[in-house]
Amino acid sequence: MSSLPNLTSNYAEVFPELVKAATTASSPEPKLIVLNHQLARELGLDPQWLATDEGIDFLLGHQLPDSTTAVAQAYAGHQFGGYAPLLGDGRAILTGELTVDDQLIDIHIKGSGPTPFSRPGSDGYAALGPMLREYLVSEAVHAQGIPTSRALAVITTGRRILRETEQPAAVLIRTGPSHIRVGTFQYVRAQNDLELLQRLTNYSLQRHYPDATDSLNPALALLEQVVDRQASLLADWMHAGIIHGVMNTDNMTIAGHSIDFGPVAFLDAFDPNAVFSSIDFAGRYAYGNQPVIAEWNLARFAEALLPAIMQPGNEQVMSQDEAVRQATEAVVAFRHGYSASWATTFNRRLGIPQAATAEIGTELLEQLRATNADFTAFFANLADVARSESIPEDIAPELATWYEQWLQLQPNADQVAEHNPVYVPRNHLVEEALTAAVSEHDFSVFHALLAAVTDPYERKDASAHLEQPASMAYSLNYQTFCGT
Numbered sequence: 001m002s003s004l005p006n007l008t009s010n011y012a013e014v015f016p017e018l019v020k021a022a023t024t025a026s027s028p029e030p031k032l033i034v035l036n037h038q039l040a041r042e043l044g045l046d047p048q049w050l051a052t053d054e055g056i057d058f059l060l061g062h063q064l065p066d067s068t069t070a071v072a073q074a075y076a077g078h079q080f081g082g083y084a085p086l087l088g089d090g091r092a093i094l095t096g097e098l099t100v101d102d103q104l105i106d107i108h109i110k111g112s113g114p115t116p117f118s119r120p121g122s123d124g125y126a127a128l129g130p131m132l133r134e135y136l137v138s139e140a141v142h143a144q145g146i147p148t149s150r151a152l153a154v155i156t157t158g159r160r161i162l163r164e165t166e167q168p169a170a171v172l173i174r175t176g177p178s179h180i181r182v183g184t185f186q187y188v189r190a191q192n193d194l195e196l197l198q199r200l201t202n203y204s205l206q207r208h209y210p211d212a213t214d215s216l217n218p219a220l221a222l223l224e225q226v227v228d229r230q231a232s233l234l235a236d237w238m239h240a241g242i243i244h245g246v247m248n249t250d251n252m253t254i255a256g257h258s259i260d261f262g263p264v265a266f267l268d269a270f271d272p273n274a275v276f277s278s279i280d281f282a283g284r285y286a287y288g289n290q291p292v293i294a295e296w297n298l299a300r301f302a303e304a305l306l307p308a309i310m311q312p313g314n315e316q317v318m319s320q321d322e323a324v325r326q327a328t329e330a331v332v333a334f335r336h337g338y339s340a341s342w343a344t345t346f347n348r349r350l351g352i353p354q355a356a357t358a359e360i361g362t363e364l365l366e367q368l369r370a371t372n373a374d375f376t377a378f379f380a381n382l383a384d385v386a387r388s389e390s391i392p393e394d395i396a397p398e399l400a401t402w403y404e405q406w407l408q409l410q411p412n413a414d415q416v417a418e419h420n421p422v423y424v425p426r427n428h429l430v431e432e433a434l435t436a437a438v439s440e441h442d443f444s445v446f447h448a449l450l451a452a453v454t455d456p457y458e459r460k461d462a463s464a465h466l467e468q469p470a471s472m473a474y475s476l477n478y479q480t481f482c483g484t
């Protein structure tokens, strides 16, 4: 490819009031650490070219088409329940959008250096470890069919930055259907600018929910769509054992995909109270709390949309009481959507008739909790049990009884195997991979883990060690960090 890829600055052009021009800080000695060839091809980019000096300059945002304006996006957000009126991209920039199958796809650089939104005292950079962690987790989540931002590349810049210790700085180039968040709407709501709120609503509908654009009340339609997508996303997270760690409203997207895997962790033993993030003292974002928090966040989204629900921009006007009533109804639909989506997936994971899932499924979760069973390993082993019709010998008696009941339902072993991943980015494996990469410049551990978690359903002999759970003691003491 001789010319630069065709990037647009659609969001920046449509919403100049929601962005500030920003550039990536210089990179003294850029080095491409990982490149996602398959994603590059899906985006219509040539991986060979991306690996050249010119391609790396493009990925870093140093070389962009003349018509492109890289920007930092403004947003507000509730962080751990407290409202922050101005957050914004403090260490990331949107370089522009690619058009893929008529859809705009954001190209975003995380760790790009200071922006007008950088938090006081923060440098805008990111360390290599956390960028590799986000790369691994987003690609693992994608491989399980869960909507998420994707990781295109990690590049070390040659800078060294100070965290607890001095660390190599890196950027993650990530892609996604947009970076419009609940927090973007909260920011706009706080401007008291109805026209802007209506415009962001219509833009979001057109970009993410084109089938819902002819609604008489676009804001209500958008709320319903986002509630629906988030309900399904949360059900997916729960089945995958994902603990996002920072479900602030600025980390919840309008397109309904996962973003910002900072202190993310995967469940080891099944425990609704599991929390790994070092800053989540109260367990607000504990594993089992996530659906409730999602609904809480969506209530904040509804509040932000309320003026546009009352005045949709046509002749219609709705009273505040009526708007609150309809918005509340839309938000409460979350729990029904969540339960329905959760049950459908559970049904597939257990491979049994739908009618039997609720009872035997509830029983299973109780037993998993009581026996401290490893969440991923338990489900990964189900297909073998179904095939052999023999119950593992080393299992707790309560679970043996459960297996018997389940086997009587004649589970479909192939279906079970298709829906229960064997390889997930287990916490101890992620740490091993990042330590080898950052401390020893050995990326082989990272690549082996990446290969396993991006092809997660089929057992491979070479990856047998990646199935083993960490010890209970390791898991109980494990902590994750925001990586800022």
Ligand code: AMP
Pocket (backbone or CB within 6 Å): 087, 088, 089, 090, 091, 092, 117, 118, 119, 122, 123, 124, 125, 126, 246, 251, 260, 262, 482, 484
């Ligand atoms: P996050 O926890 O990544 O979702 O970030 C929350 C907010 O803190 C966002 O506004 C970020 O841009 C900002 N932030 C996080 N880390 C940094 C950093 N190293 N420098 C500047 N701003 C940051």
Ligand code: MG
Pocket (backbone or CB within 6 Å): 250, 251, 260
């Ligand atoms: Mg964030």
